[in-house]
Amino acid sequence: MRTQVAIIGAGPAGLMLGRLLDLAGVDNLILERRSADYVLGRIRAGVLEQGAVDLMDRARVGQRLHAEGLVHEGTVLSFDGEDLRIDFTALVGRQVTVYGQTEVTRDLMAARPDRVIYEAEDVALHDIDGAASVSWVQEGVARRIDCDYIAGCDGFHGVSRASVPASAIRTFERVYPFGWLGVLVDRPPVSRELIYANHERGFALCSQRSLSRSRYYVQVGTTDTVEDWSDQRFWDELRHRLEPTTAEAVETGPSIEKSIAQLRSFVAEPLRFGRLFLAGDAAHIVPPTGAKGLNLAMSDVDMLAEALIGFYRDGSTAGLDGYSARALSRIWKAERFSWWMTNLLHAFPENGPFGRRMQRAEFDYLAGSRVARQSLAENYTGLPH
Ligand code: RFL
Ligand code: PHB
Numbered sequence: 001m002r003t004q005v006a007i008i009g010a011g012p013a014g015l016m017l018g019r020l021l022d023l024a025g026v027d028n029l030i031l032e033r034r035s036a037d038y039v040l041g042r043i044r045a046g047v048l049e050q051g052a053v054d055l056m057d058r059a060r061v062g063q064r065l066h067a068e069g070l071v072h073e074g075t076v077l078s079f080d081g082e083d084l085r086i087d088f089t090a091l092v093g094r095q096v097t098v099y100g101q102t103e104v105t106r107d108l109m110a111a112r113p114d115r116v117i118y119e120a121e122d123v124a125l126h127d128i129d130g131a132a133s134v135s136w137v138q139e140g141v142a143r144r145i146d147c148d149y150i151a152g153c154d155g156f157h158g159v160s161r162a163s164v165p166a167s168a169i170r171t172f173e174r175v176y177p178f179g180w181l182g183v184l185v186d187r188p189p190v191s192r193e194l195i196y197a198n199h200e201r202g203f204a205l206c207s208q209r210s211l212s213r214s215r216y217y218v219q220v221g222t223t224d225t226v227e228d229w230s231d232q233r234f235w236d237e238l239r240h241r242l243e244p245t246t247a248e249a250v251e252t253g254p255s256i257e258k259s260i261a262q263l264r265s266f267v268a269e270p271l272r273f274g275r276l277f278l279a280g281d282a283a284h285i286v287p288p289t290g291a292k293g294l295n296l297a298m299s300d301v302d303m304l305a306e307a308l309i310g311f312y313r314d315g316s317t318a319g320l321d322g323y324s325a326r327a328l329s330r331i332w333k334a335e336r337f338s339w340w341m342t343n344l345l346h347a348f349p350e351n352g353p354f355g356r357r358m359q360r361a362e363f364d365y366l367a368g369s370r371v372a373r374q375s376l377a378e379n380y381t382g383l384p385h
Contacts, residue, residue, distance in 0.1 A: 005031045005308060006134045006147040008123055009154030010116050012101060013159055013280030013297040015108035019059045020305035022112070026312050029122075029145060031120040031136055033154075036109060039118075043184055043257045045101040045294035046207050046215055047194070049382025050094050052298040061107040068210070069099035075380065077345070078197040079363040081243040085193075088146075091370070091377035098194075100209045101294050125150055125163040131276035148275065151304060153297075155281040156266070164273045174339070176263035176287060178202070178346060181220045181259050183234055187251035189214045190242075196289070198359060199241035202347040203289075206242070206250075214251075217288075219346055224260060231255050263287040265339055266333060271300075271324040279304050284331050289345060290338035290380065299385045300327050324331055330383060337379040 007014045021028045032039065034283050048056075048069070056062040073089040091253035109116075122135040127133065128150065135144040152160025161169070180203075189208035197204040209215055218237050219241055220229070223319035231254060239247035266285040271278045280297030303326055307319030344362055348355055366372045 001143070001145040002148050003027050003145055004312065005149050005151055006031065006132075006145055007151045007153055008125075008134070008160050009158060009280075009282070009381055010109075010118070011038075011153060011154070011155055011297070012104050012254070012294055013201045013282075013301050014151070014153035015105060015112065015116075016055065016059060016298060017153060017279065017301040017305055018060065018116070019108055019111055020301065021308060023059065024305070024309040024312070026309060028115070030112075030116040031123050031134065032116060032118050033120060033123065035118050036116075040102055040105060040109075043100075043102065043182070043215075043259065045288070045291065046098055046209060047291035047295075048097045048099050048104070049295045050096070051294050051302075051329050051382045051385045053097050055298050055302050055385070056104070056107070059108075059111070062265065063110050064107055065097065067098050068103070069097040069222055070208070070210070070282065071097050072193055075193050076191065076195045077363065077366070078195055078243055078246075079360065080199060083195075083243060084363065086198065086373055086377055086380070090379050091374045092381055094381040096291070096378075096381055097209055100256055104294070105284050107287065123151075123154075123159050125160060125276065128163065128276040132275040142347070149308065150276045151301075152276055153280050153301070156285055158282050160276060161268055161278055161282050164276070168273055170266075170269045172267045172269070174265040176265075176342060176346070177222060179218050179222060179224065179260045179262045180205075180217045180288060181224065181226070181229055181234065181258070181260050182215060183255045183256055184209070185214050185216070185253045186212060187214055187253045190246055190250045195246065196341075196345055197241050197243075198345045198347075198363070200347065200356075201237070201241055203345045204241035206246070216250075220260060222262065226258050226260055229258065231258075232259045234258070261288065263289075263342065265335055266334060267328070269324075269328060272320070276322060277304055277320075279327070283327075284335065286335055286338035287342045289341040290334065292334045292338050295382060296331060296334050299330055302385050303327050305358045327363045329383070333379075333383055
């Protein structure tokens with residue numbers, strides 16, 4: 001068997017890359033460790049930048065997004081119960097769209113009924129500096145495919161980055177001393193727009209998936225488990241951290257999903273090793289505070305698809321040679337913004353009262369400075385691809 005591009009991972013990065021290559025007539029095969037249902041069951045991101053929406057349109061999978069996605073013209077930051085609205089439209093003339101990662105994935109899967117191999121076990125990359133190939137086990141049978149290039153879109157714990165010799169890769173990492181506990185509930189959102197709250201007891205976020213489904217998060221300790229958090233304890237803690245009238249308006253209900261994510265910043269450099277290219281969470285992680293992870297995965301594969309398509313169209317390797325530097329320049333800016341939002345909004349036990357006054361000063365500066373709010377809005381709604 002032979003293909004032009006072997007893609008590892010059927011998350012949003014792998015599926016979007018496959019779709020863009022398909023539309024350009026570049027042959028590709030996607031290998032995914034999990035089942036399609038498992039991939040769709042992961043509740044993750046909810047906010048799309050305009051660039052990601054535009055990419056869904058260019059990939060001709062934007063129809064349902066435009067029908068069902070909720071366009072948000074601003075967001076609210078709250079500090080000890082005091083609200084500050086960031087008006088994206090007035091500040092930078094752009095918006096974001098609330099549309100779950102699950103839905104993005106579903107739309108991309110529907111556009112690609114074949115050439116995704118789910119439940120591919122023991123995926124392994126071979127000879128990435130030479131005659132590249134990928135092997136896997138499918139229903140107990142060993143298989144292998146030769147390819148020109150491999151796209152490692154297999155997330156933070158994938159096999160692609162792990163296949164690179166340690167001496168060829170440099171990694172940068174910051175693990176934060178807390179996680180996010182997220183709850184999904186079939187109740188209308190408490191507010192039309194997202195609320196990011198900094199409270200002495202820790203961060204809280206009011207998000208949503210639709211007009212009838214809400215997603216809430218609270219900052220929790222690194223050793224906390226889902227079992228430590230009954231629904232009742234979650235709702236009590238969330239309300240504690242919100243401004244009183246908002247807290248009262250939260251419609252609670254039985255959680256339909258509850259999970260904890262550790263917060264981390266991570267970047268691998270470079271993103272190319274011979275015939276292997278990394279994209280999405282395989283290459284970098286951002287803490288979710290800036291809503292950048294999915295969006296970065298989309299901008300990476302937008303650039304990678306352009307480079308691969310350029311190669312197959314006119315034989316030029318310029319795009320492929322430039323991919324790593326080009327993608328990393330955007331990635332580091334999103335890393336900076338996500339780190340900054342995380343620092344602004346969370347309780348850092350080690351920072352003490354001085355750290356809290358610094359957060360307060362930052363919040364007051366934002367409240368008083370249009371330029372500061374404009375910078376936040378420019379980054380939150382997304383830098384150009
Ligand atoms: P994914 O989605 O992890 O997909 C990788 C796929 O590769 C498969 N895989 C393998 N396949 C074959 N062989 C192997 N050895 C394999 N190992 C792994 C996996 O099964 C999987 O299907 O990575 P991708 O495509 O790069 O997409 C990245 C995004 O999923 C991620 O960045 C976002 O979800 C991050 N994120 C958010 N991003 C946003 O842009 N906006 C948000 O509002 C937002 N909120 C969030 C988030 C992530 C969260 N968690 C749980 C980490 C909120 C949360 C709570
Ligand atoms: C979400 O809805 O899951 C969400 C929204 C905004 C974030 C992170 C997660 O910053």
